Every structure is written in structure tokens, then in C-alpha cells.
Amino acid sequence: MTRLSDREAAHREAQDLLPWLANGRLDGAELQRVQAHLTTCATCRADLDTLYTLQDVADLPPPDLDVDKAFARLLPQLDAVAQADAAPVVPGWRTRLAANDARWLRAAVGLQFCAIVVLGALLLRPSGDTQMAAQVAVQDDAYRVLGADAGTDSIVAVTFKPDTPEHELRRIMTASGARIVGGPTVTGAWMLGSAQAPADVAARLRAESAVMLAEPLGVQVDP
Amino acid sequence: MELIARVATGDRRAFETLYRAYHPRLARFLQRMTRSTPLIEEIVNDTLLVVWRKAATFNGSSKVSTWIFAIAYRRACKSLQALDEPVDAGIDEREGIEADRPDWQLAQVQLTGAVHAALAQLPLAQRTAFQLTFYHDMSYTEIAEIMECPVNTIKTRLFHARKRLAVLLEGQIEVRS
Numbered sequence: 001m002t003r004l005s006d007r008e009a010a011h012r013e014a015q016d017l018l019p020w021l022a023n024g025r026l027d028g029a030e031l032q033r034v035q036a037h038l039t040t041c042a043t044c045r046a047d048l049d050t051l052y053t054l055q056d057v058a059d060l061p062p063p064d065l066d067v068d069k070a071f072a073r074l075l076p077q078l079d080a081v082a083q084a085d086a087a088p089v090v091p092g093w094r095t096r097l098a099a100n101d102a103r104w105l106r107a108a109v110g111l112q113f114c115a116i117v118v119l120g121a122l123l124l125r126p127s128g129d130t131q132m133a134a135q136v137a138v139q140d141d142a143y144r145v146l147g148a149d150a151g152t153d154s155i156v157a158v159t160f161k162p163d164t165p166e167h168e169l170r171r172i173m174t175a176s177g178a179r180i181v182g183g184p185t186v187t188g189a190w191m192l193g194s195a196q197a198p199a200d201v202a203a204r205l206r207a208e209s210a211v212m213l214a215e216p217l218g219v220q221v222d223p
Numbered sequence: 224m225e226l227i228a229r230v231a232t233g234d235r236r237a238f239e240t241l242y243r244a245y246h247p248r249l250a251r252f253l254q255r256m257t258r259s260t261p262l263i264e265e266i267v268n269d270t271l272l273v274v275w276r277k278a279a280t281f282n283g284s285s286k287v288s289t290w291i292f293a294i295a296y297r298r299a300c301k302s303l304q305a306l307d308e309p310v311d312a313g314i315d316e317r318e319g320i321e322a323d324r325p326d327w328q329l330a331q332v333q334l335t336g337a338v339h340a341a342l343a344q345l346p347l348a349q350r351t352a353f354q355l356t357f358y359h360d361m362s363y364t365e366i367a368e369i370m371e372c373p374v375n376t377i378k379t380r381l382f383h384a385r386k387r388l389a390v391l392l393e394g395q396i397e398v399r400s
Contacts, residue, residue: 016378019353019385025362047385051357054388057338059358062251063260065267071242074268078235078275 010037014044022051153181153193156202159213160190168210176204189213227287231278242271248288248359249295255354256299256347266302270295285368289361293369296351334395341391349384352377 013030014037020026021034038044156178160169173179173192178201182191194201198216205214229237246267253263273294281290342350351370355361363381367374 016382019356019381020363023356023360025360050389051385053334054338055357057335059251059354060254060339062247063254063263065246065250065260065264067243067246070246070264070268071239074242074272077268077272078238 007040011041011044014038014041015047018044018048018051022048022055153195154198154201154219155181155217156192156194156198156205157189157213157215157217158192158202158205158211159188161210161212162188164210172205172208172210176201176208178205191217225287227274227278227281230275231281238271238275241274245271245274245288245291249291252292252295252354252359253299255342255350257303262302262306266295266299269298273298286365289365289368292355292359292361292365293371296369297371337392337395338388341388344391345384345387349380349387352380353384353388356381 010033014034017026017030017034021031026034038048160172176192176194177196178192178194180190181193184190192201192205198218202214202216205211226237226241230241249267249270250263253266257263257266270291274291281287285293342353345353348370352366355366355369356363361369363374363377367377370377
């Protein structure tokens with residue numbers, strides 16, 4: 001029974017492999033097994049002969065194609081490929097950064113929306129800091145009325161004695177680390193700006209005999 | 224230096240040599256998938272353009288011919304699908320219609336004609352496997368690579384192709400003695 005099964009297995013294998021025995025592409029152990037089976041199997045021998053007959057039938061003649069013309073038609077595409085391959089990578093990222101590229105435009109719009117929401121929330125939720133900033137801003141507005149320049153300096157209002165000479169004013173400015181940023185006002189006051197704390201600047205100004213009044217007004221906020 | 228390696232370096236002379244070697248082989252292979260000569264030429268040129276572009280990626284794990292035929296087979300299948308031609312039946316039906324014509328019946332007296340007509344009635348997958356075996360002398364491993372399927376599938380396709388041909392050619396094949 002086992003012997004019959006082995007024979008059936010060999011027959012099945014030979015049936016599967018006969019086409020490649022016919023075309024000469026069978027080798028090794030498979031070739032030996034099939035050849036061995038053929039010596040005992042008339043069916044497989046007949047099938048192999050049929051395959052040889054089929055193989056002897058010539059394939060269809062090649063279609064009527066002009067190789068030269070076909071190659072000539074392909075040549076421009078070779079050039080196109082060569083140019084594309086030689087092209088630098090720059091167009092790739094330029095394309096990605098192009099204004100019409102929806103991928104990063106979507107991200108940019110999203111980020112802008114988030115920034116607007118955050119800024120809006122800050123405006124609608126006043127804190128101690130923002131209140132102070134608002135007060136300084138109000139003071140800043142007052143300076144604007146006086147014609148002061150915009151800046152980030154400490155602002156000190158100062159009034160000099162009327163007979164103070166110009167060179168003395170320059171010395172006081174230099175000594176106090178301040179500069180004139182506005183004035184004179186209708187009351188004769190000058191607005192001094194300084195990178196130092198307004199109280200310190202005011203204290204140094206008060207120490208000058210030519211200074212009648214020096215009042216720190218806070219920090220001027222950028223518009 | 225192997226031809227494909229020279230093509231990979233952009234050697235046009237090498238490419239032309241390869242083109243002229245494979246153009247007739249591919250055209251002969253493709254004509255059993257479509258009878259449209261312009262389409263055959265288009266697929267051949269598309270295939271060899273891919274070879275030109277991708278030669279550097281050929282890693283030698285298969286024969287060059289297997290690689291190129293696989294490209295051609297894939298492109299042919301895509302082209303036929305794009306044309307909405309039933310890949311497995313369209314050509315068979317056309318051949319079947321011709322087989323009913325009186326002039327074709329006259330031609331059938333010749334064995335060659337009869338075999339070609341019978342082959343045309345096979346499903347494309349069986350026909351391709353048969354053709355690559357008997358007219359391109361390929362091993363079942365190479366055919367499996369080209370058709371991207373297991374080796375056993377190729378063996379099964381050939382087995383069924385032979386059975387079908389035996390029915391279609393019954394009484395017409397004179398066995399070589």
C-alpha cells in the first residue's frame with residue numbers, strides 16, 4: 001500500500017514537472033526522480049511526447065514592430081528621465097513650502113487661531129499685572145498728551161529753576177543717567193527718560209540744586 | 224562589466240544594446256496578452272524605460288531577464304485593466320470569434336494554427352505560464368517571480384493548461400515518436 005502511494009506521489013510530481021523536463025530547465029534531484037519515474041510510467045512518457053510536440057510548434061511570429069523607430073520614440077523620454085534625475089532637490093522643498101501647499105497652510109492657520117484665542121483669553125481675564133500695566137498705560141497716555149516719545153524707559157517729570165544754564169542741564173542729565181524725552185509742558189516741566197528705576201533717577205535729580213521738582217511717573221509702555 | 228550594470232551608470236550605448244535584445248522577446252511575449260500592436264510597443268517601451276530608470280536598483284537576486292519580464296507582465300496587466308479589457312477573457316473571446324470564421328477553420332488544418340487558437344482560449348494566467356515555459360524556456364522559479372505567485376501555483380496552472388489543451392486539441396496533435 002505504501003509502495004503504491006509512493007508511486008502515486010512520484011507520478012504526481014512528474015506530471016507537475018514534465019513541462020520543465022521538456023524545456024530542459026529541470027535539474028538536480030528533481031530531474032533524477034522524474035527520469036526514474038518515466039522509465040516505469042507510460043502515461044508520463046506519452047504526456048512528455050505531447051509536450052515536445054507542442055514545443056515544436058513555433059511561437060507566433062513577432063508582431064510587426066520597427067525596433068529603430070520604437071527606440072527613437074523612447075529616446076526623448078530617456079533625456080527627460082536624465083534631466084529629472086539631475087535636477088537638484090531644491091524644487092522638492094520649494095514645492096512643499098509653496099503658498100498653495102495645503103499641508104502647512106492648514107497648520108499655519110491652526111497656529112494663528114490658537115494664538116488669537118490665547119491673546120483673547122488674556123484680554124478678557126485681567127490680573128494684577130495687567131491692571132498695573134493698564135495704569136501705567138494710562139499714565140503713558142498722559143505723557144502722550146504732553147508730547148512724549150514712545151519708549152520703554154522710566155519716566156520722571158522734572159522742573160528746573162528758570163535761570164539754570166543749558167550746560168548745567170546737560171551735566172544734570174549726564175549725572176542722573178537720564179535724557180529729555182518730552183517737554184516742556186505748559187507748567188514748564190520736562191519729561192526725562194532713563195533705563196534705570198524711576199525712583200532712583202528721581203532721587204538723584206532731587207539732589208541737584210537746580211532741580212525744583214522730580215517725580216517718578218513709572219515705566220512707559222510700548223504702544 | 225555586465226550590461227545591466229553599464230545601463231545603471233547611464234551608459235546609453237549599453238541601454239540600446241539591451242533594448243534591441245529585449246524588444247523582440249518582450250513583443251513576442253506580450254502579443255499573447257493583447258493583439259494591439261501600438262499597445263504592445265507602448266508596453267515594451269514603458270517596460271524598458273523602467274529598466275533604464277531602475278537599473279541601479281537591480282540587486283541580482285534574479286536573472287535580468289526575469290526582472291525585465293516581470294516588469295513587462297505587471298505593466299501589461301495594468302494597461303489591460305486601464306483599458307477595461309477583461310484580462311482573463313478578452314483575448315480569448317476574440318480568438319474564439321475568429322475560430323468560428325471559415326478562413327480560420329481552414330487555417331486550423333495546420334497544427335500550428337490549431338495550437339495557437341487553443342492557447343488563445345486559455346485563461347491569461349495559464350497562457351502566460353505556458354508561454355514562458357515553452358516559448359521562453361523559463362524555469363518554474365523564474366515564472367513564479369515574474370507572475371508574483373508561489374511556485375506551486377505555476378505548476379498547477381501548467382497542469383490545468385495542459386489538460387485544457389488536450390481537450391481543445393483532441394485528435395489534432397501527432398505525438399512525436
